[in-house]
Amino acid sequence: MTEQAVFQIDQADNVATALQALVPGAAAAHGDPSQPSVAVTEEIPAGHKLALRDIAPGENIVKYGVVIGCATKEIKTGQWVHLHNMKSLYDARSSSMDVVTGAPTDTHYE
Amino acid sequence: MKEYQNVRWKGYLRQDGRKGIRNKLLVVYTVECSSHVAKEIARRIDSSDVDVVGFDGCCDNEYAVRLLLALIRHPNVGGVLAVGLGCEYVQPKHLAEKALEAGKPAQWFFVQEHGGTEPSIEYGMQQARLLLEELRQTPVVPMGFSDLVVGAECGGSDYTSGLAGNVVVGRFYDKLVDLNGTAVFEEIVEAVGLKDLLVQRAADDCAREQLAYTYDKALEYCKSVRQYSVSPGNFAGGLSSIEEKSMGAVIKSGSRPISGVIKVSQQPPKNGLWLLDSTPDPYWMGFGYTNPNDNEGLMDLISCGCQLVFLVTGRGNIVGSAVAPVYKITGNSGTFHRMSGDMDFNAGPVLSGEVTLEQLCQNLCDEVIRVCSGKPTNAEKLGHKEYFIPYKYQEKEVVVKRECE
Numbered sequence: 001m002t003e004q005a006v007f008q009i010d011q012a013d014n015v016a017t018a019l020q021a022l023v024p025g026a027a028a029a030h031g032d033p034s035q036p037s038v039a040v041t042e043e044i045p046a047g048h049k050l051a052l053r054d055i056a057p058g059e060n061i062v063k064y065g066v067v068i069g070c071a072t073k074e075i076k077t078g079q080w081v082h083l084h085n086m087k088s089l090y091d092a093r094s095s096s097m098d099v100v101t102g103a104p105t106d107t108h109y110e
Numbered sequence: 111m112k113e114y115q116n117v118r119w120k121g122y123l124r125q126d127g128r129k130g131i132r133n134k135l136l137v138v139y140t141v142e143c144s145s146h147v148a149k150e151i152a153r154r155i156d157s158s159d160v161d162v163v164g165f166d167g168c169c170d171n172e173y174a175v176r177l178l179l180a181l182i183r184h185p186n187v188g189g190v191l192a193v194g195l196g197c198e199y200v201q202p203k204h205l206a207e208k209a210l211e212a213g214k215p216a217q218w219f220f221v222q223e224h225g226g227t228e229p230s231i232e233y234g235m236q237q238a239r240l241l242l243e244e245l246r247q248t249p250v251v252p253m254g255f256s257d258l259v260v261g262a263e264c265g266g267s268d269y270t271s272g273l274a275g276n277v278v279v280g281r282f283y284d285k286l287v288d289l290n291g292t293a294v295f296e297e298i299v300e301a302v303g304l305k306d307l308l309v310q311r312a313a314d315d316c317a318r319e320q321l322a323y324t325y326d327k328a329l330e331y332c333k334s335v336r337q338y339s340v341s342p343g344n345f346a347g348g349l350s351s352i353e354e355k356s357m358g359a360v361i362k363s364g365s366r367p368i369s370g371v372i373k374v375s376q377q378p379p380k381n382g383l384w385l386l387d388s389t390p391d392p393y394w395m396g397f398g399y400t401n402p403n404d405n406e407g408l409m410d411l412i413s414c415g416c417q418l419v420f421l422v423t424g425r426g427n428i429v430g431s432a433v434a435p436v437y438k439i440t441g442n443s444g445t446f447h448r449m450s451g452d453m454d455f456n457a458g459p460v461l462s463g464e465v466t467l468e469q470l471c472q473n474l475c476d477e478v479i480r481v482c483s484g485k486p487t488n489a490e491k492l493g494h495k496e497y498f499i500p501y502k503y504q505e506k507e508v509v510v511k512r513e514c515e
Contacts, residue, residue, distance in 0.1 A: 005462070007273055007461055019461055030462065047269030048269075048348035049350065063354060064272075064361065066303075066307065066353070066357055067353065068303070068350070068354035068357060069350060069353055082345075082350050083350055086351070087351065088303075088353055089303065090302050090303055090329075090332075090351075091302075091332075091340070091351065094338070094345070094350075094352065097342065098345075102343060102344065102345025102346040102347075
């Protein structure tokens with residue numbers, strides 16, 4: 001099996017992107033990483049984000065060196081970061097989307 | 111860098127001084143009712159140098175006419191054949207006259223005055239062949255990066271677009287601007303959350319005002335329709351917020367100062383990096399739609415004079431465009447290999463560290479030189495010549511411009 005890896009864009013980031021589906025265990029950090037590897041603690045789909053350090057509720061989520069939202073729950077290093085534990089600072093609707101499919105849950109279509 | 115400064119390829123010189131990388135005959139229909147005749151003329155002539163565009167609407171729309179005229183004046187276009195039905199608002203005669211004013215051979219006719227479908231197709235083919243003959247007389251001159259206007263759009267994005275595909279375009283844009291060329295990026299509705307970052311990059315006070323105004327307008331639009339430019343597929347693919355998607359999109363603008371904001375069909379007033387605002391302006395009919403599809407965005411970029419457009423696509427969009435070659439870049443190596451007949455460039459290897467971003471950017475520069483020199487993109491080879499011209503209301507230029515000048 002190829003070594004699993006994440007991609008960190010900016011040294012200031014507290015999340016990195018999974019370059020393939022991740023399973024618990026070590027993952028190499030590519031890009032401009034603040035550390036050479038990170039311990040993954042749960043399954044994370046490809047393209048999704050992993051916490052590079054512990055993040056408190058209300059704390060900013062930083063990717064590309066810019067704020068992309070804030071934590072709605074406590075997030076531990078190595079955990080999956082997505083709609084279930086973070087939200088946009090602008091778009092009130094997006095954090096209500098289904099965490100796996102991204103489909104709306106707030107509208108009952110016919 | 112220095113070696114690119116002296117690179118020259120053959121360009122087609124137009125009366126206004128702009129240079130094209132293609133020399134096309136543009137067949138323009140002025141209403142949906144004459145579209146079949148226009149498309150048949152192009153299909154039967156069967157030349158890669160003949161493209162078709164048109165506006166479907168029978169009601170008047172100044173925006174659409176402005177866009178058709180911008181395409182007629184486009185540097186890749188050498189001649190024009192305008193095909194009307196005979197009762198619509200958009201006047202084919204007017205289009206042909208404007209083409210002639212721009213120094214381009216042009217003809218026009220109404221289907222109703224030429225005996226209906228089949229005789230009109232025959233007549234149109236005769237005219238088209240004569241115009242193609244005339245195109246051979248177009249002066250050919252040396253052209254370099256400082257003559258080039260490049261546009262970039264992303265569509266069918268996945269997580270690699272913001273990590274690799276758009277990143278290499280951003281690096282290329284920096285290089286193009288340093289070479290005194292012109293780069294245009296758009297999708298202001300995908301810049302939500304990044305106002306400070308955009309405004310800080312303004313080249314001067316006027317640009318700063320234009321960027322702030324345009325950003326606020328886009329945000330107001332998103333708020334009022336309670337819809338941000340992020341979809342279920344984006345969330346499923348790992349994006350968690352519009353801010354995250356925005357940054358992945360804006361990164362394709364590179365890092366150079368932003369000279370200002372232009373509107374659809376407006377040429378950049380000078381070389382450098384420009385934001386294209388393609389979103390509708392507030393109007394009595396409401397905002398209307400923004401971003402109806404990727405071809406609309408590509409057409410908007412082309413209307414500003416881009417001779418070449420990049421389409422960055424992680425999942426793999428296959429479209430091309432009329433008027434300008436579309437060069438497709440993916441950051442997803444899987445997509446690149448699975449759709450190798452469509453994708454032109456693989457930025458994926460930068461993610462695994464196999465190549466550096468700088469190396470990748472040089473490869474892209476070399477590819478741009480080849481395409482400008484006439485090498486067809488995959489979309490051109492496959493005959494992709496899509497276009498999309500909707501009804502829209504938009505000001506001719508950014509409204510605040512008058513106040514800050």
